[in-house]
Amino acid sequence: MKCSHATKLLSEAEERQLTGRERLRLRFHVFVCTACRRFKKQLGLLRLLLTEASPKILAAVYASDATLSASRRQEIKALLRRAAEES
Ligand SMILES: [Zn+2]
Numbered sequence: 879m880k881c882s883h884a885t886k887l888l889s890e891a892e893e894r895q896l897t898g899r900e901r902l903r904l905r906f907h908v909f910v911c912t913a914c915r916r917f918k919k920q921l922g923l924l925r926l927l928l929t930e931a932s933p934k935i936l937a938a939v940y941a942s943d944a945t946l947s948a949s950r951r952q953e954i955k956a957l958l959r960r961a962a963e964e965s
Pocket of ligand 1: 880881882884907911912913914915
């Protein structure tokens, strides 16, 4: 399976039930491929942000703009990292 196919399936898995064969091949690909593993994690984080993120995290994300200070950026990064680890 190519990475392009794997990422497509990972996105589609949000909207439809993958077939048994798709799930199996995808699981194997994600197991051996660092890039797709990272993509999968980011996808999970994105979903978390869109659905169950704490008000604190959402506030931090909304507060971010082009004029974001370095310390604020670090703070948000830390929050996101914690959220990703908890999920
Ligand atoms: Zn891949």
